[in-house]
Amino acid sequence: MSFRFTVRSTDGSARVGTLETPHGAVQTPAFMPVGTQGAVKATLHRDLADSGAEIILGNTYHLFLRPGDELIARRGGLHRFIGWERPLLTDSGGFQVFSLAERRVITEEGAEFQSHLDGSRHHLTPERAVDIQARLGSDIAMVLDECLAYPSTREATAESMQRSVRWAARCRARLTEFRDSAGLKAGPTLPAVTISNGGQAQFGIVQGGVFPDLRRESAEATVAIGFEGYAIGGLSVGEPIDLMYSVVEDTARVLPADRPRYLMGAGTPEDLVECVARGIDMFDCVLPTRNARNGQLFTSRGRINIKNAKYAEDDGPADPDCHCYTCTHHSRAYLRHLHLAGEMTAGALNTLHNLAFYLDTMKRIREAIKLGIFDSFRQEFLRSVSRLSHDS
């Protein structure tokens, strides 16, 4: 039931591996659909699994506010509550506190904020982020970190990064307390926490913005604390794409080769391929699901915007190379009609396709790495997805 990561093959910096978790294995490089509030928007779990999703992500901030981590713990944890028996990763809640909550105040202790739902006041500390995720019982929990906007000054970035390192150490200490006590513990400073998943792993997060030396300093300090895996945070927030790739490349290089590397919040299909090439093993992003609901489809020939009038009488599938339910049963003309008519089914069909495209891309990436032809796959993929002038 414990967490284990095994690299099975490499091709340049790209690698194929297996994450073993208490809820089963995940082939890497992996894309994790985002199940914000306990559901990947506009899909059923069954369809996710059929599309090849082996792990999904839950957002701690949302689940903490509604329905509440204690209610979820009473249901037996997030897996049982949502009926998803495969691996789950939860973020720390920090990103949404920084992007969504109101009136937030950051101190050394943690983040005070008001709920975007009802204005209620909360205090998210590193220890609390660990406790909440312990109750949720995800297979992989993330440390609480501070996410800065881009651009930020070097001074602000250094200060924030160093605080994130201190927070990471507190998160690890809290988890260690749980592990040492093998479950429940209560006291004046340590409230009772139901541990929903005894095999939960914890990942540290490297920050440092776009400053190579700060990234290195953060990576070294985070690795020194010691986690089951390492994430790269604070990217995909508006920086130029080449700068993102360069930070990913430099950071991945200083992370231990025997631990999974997770690039948080990225990205486009091109980003997946480019960052796998730089040693990334795990990704999550709302792009395929959010854009689906807005009518943007990712295809093997580039992105298409299904609202476009040129699809009104197009009897072909969204993506002629795709074998998903949407592409094998429905035309662009129908998808366009449903989208313009405001039918929920449009969001469902578009989401099914976009996730199938992302998950199929990951599968093709893994196969290319195993065959040692990843670089030619990558060149061909980048050519293909830019074949259409992106019409959206």
Next chain:
Amino acid sequence: MSFRFTVRSTDGSARVGTLETPHGAVQTPAFMPVGTQGAVKATLHRDLADSGAEIILGNTYHLFLRPGDELIARRGGLHRFIGWERPLLTDSGGFQVFSLAERRVITEEGAEFQSHLDGSRHHLTPERAVDIQARLGSDIAMVLDECLAYPSTREATAESMQRSVRWAARCRARLTEFRDSAGLKAGPTLPAVTISNGGQAQFGIVQGGVFPDLRRESAEATVAIGFEGYAIGGLSVGEPIDLMYSVVEDTARVLPADRPRYLMGAGTPEDLVECVARGIDMFDCVLPTRNARNGQLFTSRGRINIKNAKYAEDDGPADPDCHCYTCTHHSRAYLRHLHLAGEMTAGALNTLHNLAFYLDTMKRIREAIKLGIFDSFRQEFLRSVSRLSHDS
């Protein structure tokens, strides 16, 4: 490829039969989920079929306005356009003209109205309703009729019913022209119409409000015109339930036993059972789908409103007797959470369940009739579904 209805067994006035259509057979009594704009809201066709839906309904008014019947004809008809290869029924558009459109003016010629979408002006005549449905190519088309509000005076009801009979005759004449010309025909008064389904059947509609003699007059006149099947319209519009049952009973009795009888726009699970007992073979209603999106679930023990606080920590399925995907995978607590969180997945899961419940009820009805135990089934069903005080 032609239309045929065969009664296979009867039990009192209830009967089991088979509708054969150009797109396959339908077991009756049948419930037809409503696919307003070419999709049953919040579902995929695959899940509909898996739930036991053998026929779905499309709304001519909506499809005529968007994407347009001519566009659909160019796609090869509604089946091909929406990717549903089983039977389809289309209404005439009249009901939505009377309930949804703006500034409508009814004359002997037809109904002038403005689109609720963009205010564009249209004129729906009986002939036009036939033409539009010919382009859509449904397996069963309905004649254009006038739907009155409840209550209406006897005088208004009689006048409207008699006009509906004249419109029915014009609809039948128009279809006969198509059949005689075996397809395309054009001229100053007869524009070219693409016939998307050469085996399309046409049903007449009995009106007459809640006046038994007007209903009888309408039924006799409509049967005299001669259609492949007969619908009872103008009910489930606010009249007392016992009055509805009584009109259904009296009207079904004067309709030919060898033709299918379709009660339009009804109803609750209790209505299905009660009206099958009175000789009805086909039903359509938005209740299971619309109420699902509002959080109301139909169960074998009555209706539940999933928003209710008492379900917040309820780990049981929506309906313990149900074998649908929702009930076998998810708890009331999770469904409540998704609904309160505004997740589209809530609508999808609730819709799956409600349709499964309706379609399973029809299956149980058919089995009870075949076994000759329909009356005891009916008594037990009515007791069961009222077991919970309906909490919504």
